[in-house]
Amino acid sequence: MKTMLKYYSERLKEARVKAGLSQIQVKDHTGINNKTLSGYENKVSAPDYDTLKLLCDLYGVTTDWVLGHTNNPNSALTDAERDAVEVVELNDDSFIKREFALDGVVLTEEQKRKVQAMARLLLSQDQQGK
The missing domain is CATH 1.10.260.40 (lambda repressor-like DNA-binding domains)
Structure with missing residues (x-):
C-alpha cells in the first residue's frame, strides 16, 4: 500500500x-x-x-x-488494441476473427489457432492443478 x-x-x-x-x-x-x-x-x-x-x-x-503500472502517462493504444481489450472467448471463432499483432507483426489465422490451443492447454493444466 x-x-x-x-x-x-x-x-x-x-x-x-x-x-x-x-x-x-x-x-x-x-x-x-x-x-x-x-x-x-x-x-x-x-x-x-x-x-x-x-x-x-x-x-x-x-x-x-x-x-505505477506503466511509465507512459498517455494511452497510445491503437483502435485495434482498444478493441482487443474486450473479453474474447477462446471457445469460439471470435478470437480467430480478430486482428492481433505481436511485436508489430499481425498473426496469421494459423498462428492464432496455435495461440488458442496453447491457451486452452495452459488453462486446462491450471484447472487440474487446483
Missing part, C-alpha cells in the same frame, strides 16, 4: 501541475475538496477508483500510469 500511495501522490501532483491546474481549480472542475486532494498528493490517503478516474480524465493521463 505504501508503494501505491507513493505513485498516487507523486503522479497525481505531477499530472495536476503539468495540466496547469491549482488544487482550487481541480475542486471547481470536480467537486473534490482541495484538502482531500492535498491528502492524495501528500501520501495521507488514496482516492477510490471513481475519484482516480475522474482526476485522470481531467489531467489527461491514464490510471495505469498513476498506479
Whole structure:
C-alpha cells in the first residue's frame, strides 16, 4: 500500500501541475475538496477508483500510469488494441476473427489457432492443478 500511495501522490501532483491546474481549480472542475486532494498528493490517503478516474480524465493521463503500472502517462493504444481489450472467448471463432499483432507483426489465422490451443492447454493444466 505504501508503494501505491507513493505513485498516487507523486503522479497525481505531477499530472495536476503539468495540466496547469491549482488544487482550487481541480475542486471547481470536480467537486473534490482541495484538502482531500492535498491528502492524495501528500501520501495521507488514496482516492477510490471513481475519484482516480475522474482526476485522470481531467489531467489527461491514464490510471495505469498513476498506479505505477506503466511509465507512459498517455494511452497510445491503437483502435485495434482498444478493441482487443474486450473479453474474447477462446471457445469460439471470435478470437480467430480478430486482428492481433505481436511485436508489430499481425498473426496469421494459423498462428492464432496455435495461440488458442496453447491457451486452452495452459488453462486446462491450471484447472487440474487446483
